[in-house]
Amino acid sequence: MLFDLDKKINEAIDDAASKSLWLYHINAGSCNGCDIEIVAALTPRYDAERLGCKLTGSPRQADIVLVSGPVTLQSRDRLIRTLAQVPEPYCLVTVGSCPCSGNVFKGSYAVCGPVDKYRHVDVSVAGCTPKPEAIMAGIAQAAAILKEKRKGMHE
């Protein structure tokens, strides 16, 4: 295009990709401890909106997918199906130790293993209910990864 206008637009979009992060939260059987911590990150004290975060209702509009809970048998198919419906480029962030390893529920018949089995996890935030600051740090880290992914898409 004329004086590489499309390169400039693409750079602007890459930069925007790390500044506007729409979160979509999947509860894969969690005890709701991490769920309220995620929502706490949006409250005035921690205010994730400064990073451009906003909770959306549908995976079609998700940039960062937050998964909490040890992927119980019931929620396994639903997790895979929802993750398949999120448009590229997006990051998968696991909140709390349950999604990473199943925590105390490890080895039970009803737990289908860590989220890593189903899709590569970009950032994990450990802690049995990690503090909201930790979740925000995880999201900031994911934002940087998102920028690289978006750059990779149009090279």
Place this chain on the structure above:
Amino acid sequence: MENFPILAIMTLFMGAFINSLVGRRSHKARVAVVFTTMAISLLLVVSMVPAVMFRGEIITYWMGGWAPEAGWAYGIGLEVDALSLFFGLIVTIAVMVSGTYSFTYMKRDDSQVNFYTLFLMLAGSVLGLVLSGDLFNIFVMVEIMTFTAVALTAFRNDTEGALEGAFKYLVVGSLGSVSILTGTILIYGCLHTLNLAQIADLAIHTRNPVMVVAFGFLFVGFCTKAFMFPFQPLAADAHAVAPASISMMISGVLTKCGVYGMIRLVYVLFQNIGQTHVQYLVTGMGCLTMFICVTMAFNQHNFKRLLAFHSISQVGYVITAIGLGTAVGLGAGLYHAINHTLFKGLLFLVAGAVQHQTGTLDLDELGGLSKKMPKTTLLFLIGAASISGIPPFNGFASKWMIYQSIFSKAVNTGNIFFLLVCIVALLTSVLTLASFVKVAQSVFFGQCAVLCRDAEECEKGMRIPMWVLAILCVVLGLFPDQFGELFLKPAAGAAMGADVYAAAMLSGKAVTSMPAIYGYIGTWSPIVWIVLLLIVTAGMTIFSVSAPIRKPEALGEGEVEDEHVLPENAKYEPFFSGEESVHSHVTGSDLFWGFKENWKKYFSFWHDWHSGIVNDYELYGVVFLAAALIYCILFI
């Protein structure tokens, strides 16, 4: 040029009888006969347009050469002025389109010969009514029209409710015919003449109660023919069961005859539109019909019944505009009349195509037809956009003229009644849009219903007439000013100039005067096109950004759309909050919960009012007749 009117009417009637002789042999012969008759009558009417419309002449023709002697008109005369020709055009175009549509639409039916005979007789009688200059001749044509329409409604007597609908139409329709006949008799008793022009001359001077009662009877008669307020369930039952091309004829043409009769009655015969009480009566009736029919249409389950209620509410718009009594109002009403015939005809033909392919018209069972019948969906969108008044289409132009005329009438007269009418009119257009969104969602968009799995596009023979109507809708929408100049001004002038009408008929040539109709403002100046161009190019540059559009690969032939998709490759399944996407089509009936919730009492009252029993409708008709007569006696 003299005998074109009688030729046009006679070709249609002769065509009907020739068809019953020749048509039995083969389908091709039938099509040839019917098509030529329709084409000839259309040609004749169109050839009259330059003389009558542009030069303003009035063509008069006396049957059997019985010219008037010593000022008294003995014979039956045909008089074609701009107003009659305007409606003549509507009739012939609609007849042409629905005729060609029914060639393919009725192919599977048996005894098609009778269908086309009745069809041509219906066309002939309607054209006769519009062009005739004699009151009793109008009554005769009304009778023929009603009986052929009743027979055609019950043509597919296997469909459930066909005979019942036709019977209801016959019984309550005859109430209208009887009241027209009594009105004619009373006028003849008073003025000893049946010729419209002569009545127009004499009616102004004779102010006795008999004339007032005659006005009441004629008013109710034409209300019945136009299916106004108490008679609208009639149309709904008749439309729902009639074949699509006949529904188009009933809603597009028969209602216009009621409107034509109303205009003649109020503007030419009695010329009492000037009195505010007559304006209240006519506009009130139009407003009442408009609102009640659109709310009734709101929760219908049958596609054609919904379209029927809408066509009555649009006729309510036309009558409201006519009742204003101003030239602008009449022009707007006429403009909306022709637009209504076009987009309503298009919608009925689309409904016919849907029924032809899927076999049902129930909004709850249909769904997702847009993937199977894309062209019909596009036609439906054009029709729905025009009826709900979306800018580039013709509905918008005529509704805008109607709003402007109502609002300026309200402002000039300072009368609050017309302000309420304006608000009701705007509200009705929003409700029309709402019900067409409902139809769009439950029939064309949304998920594919079981019934529509194997539906495929309808034949080309049905789509060509629909494309003709769609193109006319768009053309009339884009050039309203030019159309107003060429057709609306002469037609409104002819209606307003009753004295010219009388003079032309009795004593030879006269030229109609052209009233001032300030047209609808052309915003299609070049600047608007530049804006559109610039915005589109700006959009294109943004879209040059590299982000792929992922589409599911099309199904190979033989592959069927499988419901059960593995979680891994669920990328293109609709989002179902994680669940497997089962068929869950949001049908029309459960939309607009919020609106219906608040108006429960209103809807249930009207639901019971439309009971479907003949004698209820007859009762409503008689009560309305009595009320109208009392109103006329008291106020006019």
Place this chain on the structure above:
Amino acid sequence: MIGFIQSVLNILLLPGLAFTLIASILLAGIDRVLVARMQRRVGPPVLQPLYDVLKCLGKETIVPRKANEKVFLLAPAVGLISVLVTAMFLPIGNVSAIRTNADMIVILYLLTLASVTLIVGSAASGSPFAGVGLSREMVAMISYELPLVMVMLTVGFVCGNGLATFSLAKIGAYQAANGPLLLNPVLWPAAIALLFVIPCEVGQQPFDIDEAETEICEGVLAEYSGKPLAQFKMMHNVKMYVMSGLFCALFLNIQTGFFLADILIYCVSCVLVTFVSMSVPHAVTARFRVEQVFKFYWTVVTGCAALSLILVWIGL
């Protein structure tokens, strides 16, 4: 010729395309920051809507299997264009990009067209959430259309002195002559009614029953991602600017001599209107239920609009 270039420049730059885009993004950003500040949190950067739209442009567009692809992709473009053309009619001071003598009816219809494209787009996406969302959008449209029309009739009647006018230029001239209409106490109920209509028309928080994230998963936009979503979000921002611009044109049209002052006053009044009509309700109340929206609009708001219509009618 100069007139032609002048009008093209008008369309392109000042009250036209470029100004509309920049103003709508800034206005949406300011609105989000104000809502955040009212909840005592820092809130996003002011250019956040720009980042949202650019990011959506960069993402991949998924066309669902059950969707009708052409309508699905075309509807957002038509919606955005119709809203941008509406912005052309809004006057700044007395300069407006396109000038006809029936602006208000064109604006009314183009806004209806924008909502209709939202509805047709969601109908074409074939998801049950979108089905429910479009019926809620339709109920919202029915509820706010009536008061909006009444307010327009009232203002048209007041400024027409005799023959009702629908043209914003005449309304502007009338306000230039005897002060902005907001000072006229008879028109206060109409102004309040229009302030109530704006959030529902735009689809702002307390009345965004069609894109309710919590109840029906982004209802109308459930299936949208990538470029169509970017267009719908941009349409939402431009609609916010158009509605506050419409309020300024109808009630706050202050015309000083020179153009720069007009622009400044126009921007400040737009921000004020946005704050009062969209940010405060967003920060203070929760989302309405469907029939509550309908009942609220047809009783309270229509009552205000009717009140001022009657007062004007009596000839006050």
Place this chain on the structure above:
Amino acid sequence: MAKIPYLGTALTNLFRKPVTIDFPAGEAPKAQPNYRGRIAFDGTKCINCGMCERVCAPSCMTRVAKPLEGGEPGDQEITFTFDMTSCTFCGMCADFCAKKAITLTDDYMMTGTQPEDFLVVGKVIKKAPPKPKFTPEQLAAMKAAAEAKKKAAEAAKAAAEGK
């Protein structure tokens, strides 16, 4: 109109300082006192008794024993790896550790992309027990000598009483 809730507070909030902490820009605020965060393992105090492994519910700890390269043959180098992603931070291990080798610090910022970021590794050097001075044979021989001496003493005592 009913009094609109929170309208007063909303408008006054406009002019008050937001309460948000400037975390991603500034440094993270300290956790509350005795907050149970990341585990710190002091290899020197640990005596490898294994109580912590037995008491840990999610069993997030693994011990690997390897012979120490440089040391005497019996020495062991035991590496403890605590996997933070499967720890529930209940603090049981810290309570049951007799030697107080495990403590839970108040570092809560545990985010990472690779699994390695979450492992806390500690090394315990376990000296081999001192070699016994006598080999088992010598022990047997010494025991046999002791028996013999005792038997001889009893025989002498019996002879003395017999006299």
